[in-house]
Amino acid sequence: MTVLSIIRDCLDALLHPSARYDALTRARHRAFLAPRLLGSLAAFAVFPLYLALRGAPSALEVAAFAWLIAPILLSWFLSRTGRYEGAHVLSSLALTGLVMAVSVSTGGIDSFAAIWLVVIPLEAALSASRRVVGFASMLALAGAALLIASGQSGLLPASGISAALRGTCMAFGVASATLYAAGLAFGVETLARTSVSLLSLEEDRYRLLARNMSDVISRHRRNGAVQFISPQAEAMLGTPTARLLGHGLFDRVHVADRPAYLTALSEAARGGQARSVEFRLRKDPVRLGENAESGPADFIWVEMRCRPLEPMSPAVADSAQEVVAVMRDVTDRKLQEQELELVRCAAEQADAAKIRFLATMSHELRTPLNAIIGFSEMIVREEHLMLDAARRREYAQLINDSGQHLLSVVNGILDMSKMEAGNFEIAPEPFAPRPAVINCCNLLALKAREGGIDLVVNAPQDLPVITGDPRAFKQIVLNLVSNAIKFTERGGKVAVTSDVEGARLMLRVTDTGVGIAADDLKRIGDPFFQAGKTYQRRREGTGLGLSIVKNLLALHGGELKVQSRVDEGTTVTVALPLTIGRTDAKAEVIHPSNKIATLTPAGRPVPQDATFQVKKSA
Numbered sequence: 001m002t003v004l005s006i007i008r009d010c011l012d013a014l015l016h017p018s019a020r021y022d023a024l025t026r027a028r029h030r031a032f033l034a035p036r037l038l039g040s041l042a043a044f045a046v047f048p049l050y051l052a053l054r055g056a057p058s059a060l061e062v063a064a065f066a067w068l069i070a071p072i073l074l075s076w077f078l079s080r081t082g083r084y085e086g087a088h089v090l091s092s093l094a095l096t097g098l099v100m101a102v103s104v105s106t107g108g109i110d111s112f113a114a115i116w117l118v119v120i121p122l123e124a125a126l127s128a129s130r131r132v133v134g135f136a137s138m139l140a141l142a143g144a145a146l147l148i149a150s151g152q153s154g155l156l157p158a159s160g161i162s163a164a165l166r167g168t169c170m171a172f173g174v175a176s177a178t179l180y181a182a183g184l185a186f187g188v189e190t191l192a193r194t195s196v197s198l199l200s201l202e203e204d205r206y207r208l209l210a211r212n213m214s215d216v217i218s219r220h221r222r223n224g225a226v227q228f229i230s231p232q233a234e235a236m237l238g239t240p241t242a243r244l245l246g247h248g249l250f251d252r253v254h255v256a257d258r259p260a261y262l263t264a265l266s267e268a269a270r271g272g273q274a275r276s277v278e279f280r281l282r283k284d285p286v287r288l289g290e291n292a293e294s295g296p297a298d299f300i301w302v303e304m305r306c307r308p309l310e311p312m313s314p315a316v317a318d319s320a321q322e323v324v325a326v327m328r329d330v331t332d333r334k335l336q337e338q339e340l341e342l343v344r345c346a347a348e349q350a351d352a353a354k355i356r357f358l359a360t361m362s363h364e365l366r367t368p369l370n371a372i373i374g375f376s377e378m379i380v381r382e383e384h385l386m387l388d389a390a391r392r393r394e395y396a397q398l399i400n401d402s403g404q405h406l407l408s409v410v411n412g413i414l415d416m417s418k419m420e421a422g423n424f425e426i427a428p429e430p431f432a433p434r435p436a437v438i439n440c441c442n443l444l445a446l447k448a449r450e451g452g453i454d455l456v457v458n459a460p461q462d463l464p465v466i467t468g469d470p471r472a473f474k475q476i477v478l479n480l481v482s483n484a485i486k487f488t489e490r491g492g493k494v495a496v497t498s499d500v501e502g503a504r505l506m507l508r509v510t511d512t513g514v515g516i517a518a519d520d521l522k523r524i525g526d527p528f529f530q531a532g533k534t535y536q537r538r539r540e541g542t543g544l545g546l547s548i549v550k551n552l553l554a555l556h557g558g559e560l561k562v563q564s565r566v567d568e569g570t571t572v573t574v575a576l577p578l579t580i581g582r583t584d585a586k587a588e589v590i591h592p593s594n595k596i597a598t599l600t601p602a603g604r605p606v607p608q609d610a611t612f613q614v615k616k617s618a
Contacts, residue, residue: 016082025084027194031126031187032078032087036071043068063101070094088127092120092136100143107166108151109144112173117144119177122184126191216327219309222269224250224262227322236300236329238284254280254299264306269321274307278330301334302327368402375399426469426555428580433466433473433505434459437498440477444485452490455481458497466505467579472552479549480509480572487570488513500578504558507574516564549574556580 015033019025047065051057057065074094078087095116102113117140124136150156211231219228226249229241237244237252244252253261257279264277280299306325375395378385382392441457448455477496484494492512499506546560553560557577564570 016079018082019084023198024191024195027191028084028126028128029078031191032084032091033075035183035187036075036091040068040071064098067094067098070098085127085129085132088124088129088132089135092124092132092139095120095123096139096143100146103143103147104150104156106169108156109147110151111147112166112169112171114144114147115173115177116180119180119184122181126184126187128191214328218249218325218327220265220306220323220325222266222321222323224265226250233327236283236302236327237281249281252282254282256280261304264304265323265325268306268308268323272308274305276303276305278303300329300331303330304328365406368406371402372399372406375402426472426552428468428556429470430465430467431470431473432463433498433507434461434463436470436474437477437496437507440474441481441496443478444481447482448485448494451485451488453485453488454493455485456493456495458495460499463498463505464500464578466576468556468576469552472555473576476549476552476574477507479546480507480574483546484509484511484513484570484572487511492569501575503578505576505578507576508571509574510569510571512569515566515568515570516562517566 015026015029019029043065054061071091071094074087074091077090078084081087099113099116099120103109103111105111106113108114120140120143121133121137124133127133213230213232216233216236217228217230218226218233220226225247226245229244229249231241233239233241233244233249250258250261260277261279264275267273268275279302281302283298283300285298304325304327306323309322309324375398378387379392379395387395437459438457441455445455481494481496488494488511494512495508495510497508497510546562550560553574553576557580559575561573561575562570563573
């Protein structure tokens, strides 16, 4: 450990606690304490030697050596109170008192000590306070004026110094004042270098913080103009920070979010409180080359917290109030919120579907079960009711019809459950669509005739063979034609036409029935959904027909379009590819819409023994 380190540690031990945690303040206190303590201690060490060589000192010499106690007292005052400016004021007073005492005894303004009056303001400059320097300057001028006035009025005592000794004393005074002033200049330079070093270190620290933090710090005027923005903005927005100055950042704010952006800045500047706002900023695409870009510009979500910037001086604490803001990219959080909203909507739809399911099933299951139970009880009591054979056959037929209806309801629910669970498989094979369409219409012809409805089939002889699941195709035709007959009043008409357009088989089922309202048309195909209120239905059914049709079409890569107007009728158009493009995949269950997008592109080679399955959609 060097001597300088020991001295520095000793000085640090004497510092006031308020000066130990600030490097610049600590350096100033050291610069004040070190020369005074070392000078006083050195003078006291030399005083015995001076007495041995000089002999008995004069009163002036005793007063001069007694003054050496003053720097020690000043050091004690600073270490106990921490009042740096007060210590400099006391030091100026003590130095002025010593200079005046020596000057009065040795010739007034002509004394060798009078030159030290110039040193008093120089010493006060170490305080870095204009008030202290002004006070020390006035003190030195007052002392010089007093010496001049006293010399001209003859109030000064005789100096008792010979002419030869006076020259020597003058040279000593000038040399000592010059050396002391040089020491003061060295102290000022040391403090200035320390201040610059600390400032540079602080700037490096803040620059490191600004460059490595993920948030963007900016400084704005009340109108939104950017005065400063941290380098992190370049990584966030993909553009140089120079382009964001002024109104460059405002130009990147989404048009719909600009009022909120400006309002937050204005309220922060005017209200004096922190404000928070979320808005969208345009982000430039990543450049792949000099002129090439990876894609169009997109927007990111940013959260900005802004607060008024404290003015550097009271003179600017008016309308020129500025705002400092911290911006953070919250795009991921926004996406998560959107996903949560979608999940919430899906949960609400699932809850609504459950309610519709319970309402529909309570009606669809109760009606056939009541018929089965009622007519079976009548057959059991045939002896009391005197039923003949014709009546028993009629009741048995009604029981069979109710059981078949109940079985179809259960089968529809099972098919839909398999599709939702991803376990419904189809087996594609070549088949002729025309016989399938005619067969399905023949099965429903009796139902149409009983309802007084004309069922017309138009299937050209030259319809080509298609590849698909014939069972699923028949189920599609049966569901569509059955729905058309169900919702067509007596005297109406149902037309089934088929033809080929390009590489697709087009099947159209048109009826002159009740039609579907525009609001309900958007939800056609939802499981267990029927147009109109469930508790006001006039027709039987679970509402699974079109939902099953849509999912079966999805398995074949087909499309479904529904066009309808209330009291005018409905047209359902099915488009099936002539050849399924793949036979070993799982197709997604399509959510209800008026059109099913083609899931499977045609023409892709596939294995021969594969099947399609339905995967439950999110």
